[in-house]
Amino acid sequence: MIRSLHRWFGLIAAVLVTVIALSGTALSVFPASEALINPAAQQISVAELAARVQAAEPSVEQIRRTPSGRITAYYFEGDQPASSIIDPATGTPVGNADTSALQRWLTNLHRSLFLDDAGRLVVAGGAAAMLTLTLSGLFLLARRAGGWRYILKPAKGTGNGQLHAIISRLALPGLLLSSLTALWMTAATFGYLPEGAGAPPFPSEVSGATGIPVASITVLQETPVDTFRSLSFPAAGDATDAFTLKTDAGEGYIDQGNGGLLAWNEANWVDRLTGFLTMLHTGQGMAWLGLLLGLSALAVPVLGWTGLAVWLKGRGKRKRVSVSASEADTIVLVGSEGGTTWGFAETLRSTLSGQGIHVHVGPMSTFNPEQWAKAKRLILLTATYGDGEAPVSARGFLERFRHTPVRQGLSLAILGFGDRSFPAYCGFAADITQAAEGKGWEMLLPFDTVDRQSPQDFSRWGRGLAEALGLAFELNHQPAKLKTCEFSLLSRRDYGASVQATTAILRFALPKASLWQRVTGKASPWFEAGDLVGVVPEGSEVPRFYSLASSTKDGFLEICVRKQPGGLCSGQLTALEPGQTVTAFVRPNLSFRPARGRKPVILIGAGTGIGPLAGFARANQAHRPMYLYFGTRHPASDALYAEELSDWKEDGRLAGISTAFSRSANPAYVQDILRKDAARIGKLIAAGGQVLVCGGRDMAAGVAAALSEILMPQGVSLATLKAEGRYAEDVY
Incomplete structure (x- = not known):
């Protein structure tokens, strides 16, 4: 449901949200430029500032200070009203205070789409859509990562999907802040919030005197310039008028005859919070934050583009329809690395649905029996990655499964997918089965496997499922045609x-x-x-x-x-x-690539296993510490990538290269050169280094044995490195 909400809100509100976001990005530049060109701030009182301005412009009616610190004076030139930016050091005008036509145009577009109050409500709807998208996107990121604790880990996937996830993670905090503050400001504009303190009632009695020098007014002397918002002067010749002072702390009136404070209202929490949120939204007073929010908003069209691309790409795939987890009597969870296991899950779902069974299909990372109110059975279809490890969509499953109490009345079936030619054939599924039996789960079917995506194996397992359910059906899986x-x-x-x-x-x-x-x-x-x-x-x-x-x-x-x-x-x-x-x-082979960051990477390979390792070195433009250990037959006949490796060593993409030749005068294998360089390898691992191994199985086994010996004195095991995502193999 969250995915559907995110998708359709995004598609429907894309244009509106993009307009709001781009205009907001453009507006974020103005507070920063204003902060750069403002005259230097002065540590003076409002009394000193007002006296200087009045001396330079005797007809001054009001002085205002923006959150960015710009001082503006409003006065008359002859009989025409005028305004200027003021240098607080001298009180003299230094520039025109009029807002540029471009800024006014952008502000009207951003606030109301040029539609006045009706437009403000439409924009508020856009902010609400943005809030919905950011919150749903946050939940989807957590689900994709395998839980909230993994949300900051590198984004998995490829192409537009991965780009969408990466940009979302960077932009979501800013977009969430922008949308929340925009909704608060709209509520304040239309009077939906509690009343602020506002100005106190104008006093019924004043001294009736006029002409006190503004520099001598005690209240103004005690008010620093950096806390005041505006000072309005009494109308000339009107003895019943008074000074009006607004500050961050409140608002009140000052007698123009004796300088006494006539009335004062302290700002309440609504005033303070509204002022703070306005500053956060506009960047006025925090130009750096405004620019960050602007950059976040700039991500909106990119997110719209990549989201649309992902959606359009998904339209061509077989539609997976499943009921919600809370309504399903059968939960099917999928562990998949490359995506093919999802096709088998869809065949299972459609077949069971045709029998009147309510099926929910999801990734194993969403395992949460507390949400399965009506579930009677749980079916796990999972592949295995590498040497018995969890595939991408099952990250974190086994740990949660081991710590989740057995639920009575919920039976379990586990079907592993793999390739019998690999030693760890369906190893991850077997680990789950062992954990389930140890906890006492009721098994709907014995553990079974599917070799090399065999439709026949799947159909055979399906006949056993049909018998266990007391139904008559066949699982006729037709593999989706490969997109070549x-x-x-x-x-x-x-x-x-x-x-x-x-x-x-x-x-x-x-x-x-x-x-x-x-x-x-x-x-x-x-x-x-x-x-x-x-x-x-x-x-x-x-x-x-x-x-x-x-x-x-x-x-x-x-x-x-x-x-x-x-x-x-x-x-x-x-x-x-x-x-x-x-x-x-x-x-995709998402689990076999260097992790993000600057920590060392140890590349170990033999023969054609040099391929991906050379690719990692080629891509190491950031010159992170990367060390290659490579074994082959003979330097005269099998020096794969010799020229490139030399160049990459010279330009810093490889910090070190060690080679072993098994058919040379002094034969050696890659595990031999690892042992010779044990001291450096130990230091690299201690520094948080990652190990990537590619090549034949025998080589990988020898490398694992050598590394275990090297790391034993440090009390570190390969199992620990694997659990931390710091050891991965691509073996054949």
């Missing part, structure tokens, strides 16, 4: 021919896309180094995945491929010539 692109080979570099181990670095051009294709999500997806490209070889429908050595920002797609004996895909790729194309798609 044609990538044309730009260049290739070949290695290893002399040792009969052909390896190639292949660089492909990115497909050209029109602006409309980019907006609607039909262009090739955004990717980063470390993500995966799935190549569909001729004669097969099963994609093979390769780690990317480049990002979209590099302007090309690059992979490192070794020809495998009898390998269908690797054989076709290593036979490509420039100009030829492959059919492929990109899949």
Whole structure:
């Protein structure tokens, strides 16, 4: 429901909110420029200021001070009213006080859309929409991150979705403040707030005398300039009139004959709060805050654009319709890294719904049995990432699951998705099952698995589910057609021919896309180094995945491929010539990339595992400490990326490079050079360093053993590093 509210409010109010935001951004510049050009502030009293102004302009009627400190005097030139900015040091005019036509135009647009009171109400509606969007966006960010405690962690995802999340996190505090203060100011304008103290009743009796020198009035002598708002002079020749003084503390009248305070009202909480919120909203008196709010508002059109792009892209996908969690009798939670598990969840939902079962589908990160008032069964469909770790949409699930009491009357079924060729096959799902059995959950079905997204395995599991529910149905899953692109080979570099181990670095051009294709999500997806490209070889429908050595920002797609004996895909790729194309798609690999920040990164790889690590180094324009440990066969035949690595070491993108050659005169493997450099590695880990490992399974196992030995004296384990998000593998 929160997602729908956020989406439709955003789409409907996009134009109005964008107009308000952009005009607010433009207006935020004026307080800053005003603060820069104001005459220097003086530590003087209002009495001194008023005397100086009166000496320079005897016809002065009023002096005002803006929150930014600008002093303005209103007086007459002949019989014509005039106003000027005043230098408080001399009391003389130094500039025209009239608001520029541009600022007036922007102010009217921002406050009322040139529609007076009706326009103010429309703008207030825009502020309310903004408040709804910021609050719902905040909840969605927390849900996407896996809980409020993870909301400040780096945004996951790719393309417009990731950009939307990153900008939202930066802009939401400012947008929330702007919308709340705007609604308060509107309520104050239309009298919906409690009454402020205001001015006291004008006194019925005054001294009747006139002409007291303003510099001698005690009240004005005791009032510093930086706390007063305005001073109005009595009308010339009117002995019944008085001075009117407004300050931050209140408002009152001063006798023009003897300087005595005739009446005074202290400002109440409404006055003080309204003044404070007005300052926050406009930046008057806090120019730096105004600029920050302006920058936050500038994010609105970007958020609108990226939000629209995400929505348009999602329209083309199969629509997932599920009832709310509070109304569902069956809860299906999904743990997915690349998104394919969601397709199986949709097949399950649609089939069960056809049987009259009320199903709610959501990510495992939303696990919260307290909200499932009518739920009878919980079904977990989850993939496994890496070496038995949680996929993106299940972050934080296992910890919450272990600490959540078993709910009576709620049975549980767990189905794992994975690839049997990996040692940690469905490891995360198995960990959940072990925790569930240990806590005594009632199991609806025994733990089961689906190998390589097999529809047959899923259908087999579905027959068991149907029997357990006493129903008759089949889970006929039809995998969604992959969204592929044609990538044309730009260049290739070949290695290893002399040792009969052909390896190639292949660089492909990115497909050209029109602006409309980019907006609607039909262009090739955004990717980063470390993500995966799935190549569909001729004669097969099963994609093979390769780690990317480049990002979209590099302007090309690059992979490192070794020809495998009898390998269908690797054989076709290593036979490509420039100009030829492959059919492929990109899949995010969100857990395998350097974390944000400046802490050290240790890159460890062997063979073609150098690919993504080279991509990380290429992208290290900020020159964070990044150390590469790389193992290969022989420097004469397998020195992959040798020239680039040398350049990156020279320009600071790599702080250190250590290599091991297994077929040289002094053979060594990458784990050997790790042990030789144990002291430095220990210091890097102690400094908060992150470890990224890419290559074959045997190499990864040797690296893990070496690192465990190195870290043991520090009392640090790889399990701890993994739990902290500081150790990740991409192995094959």
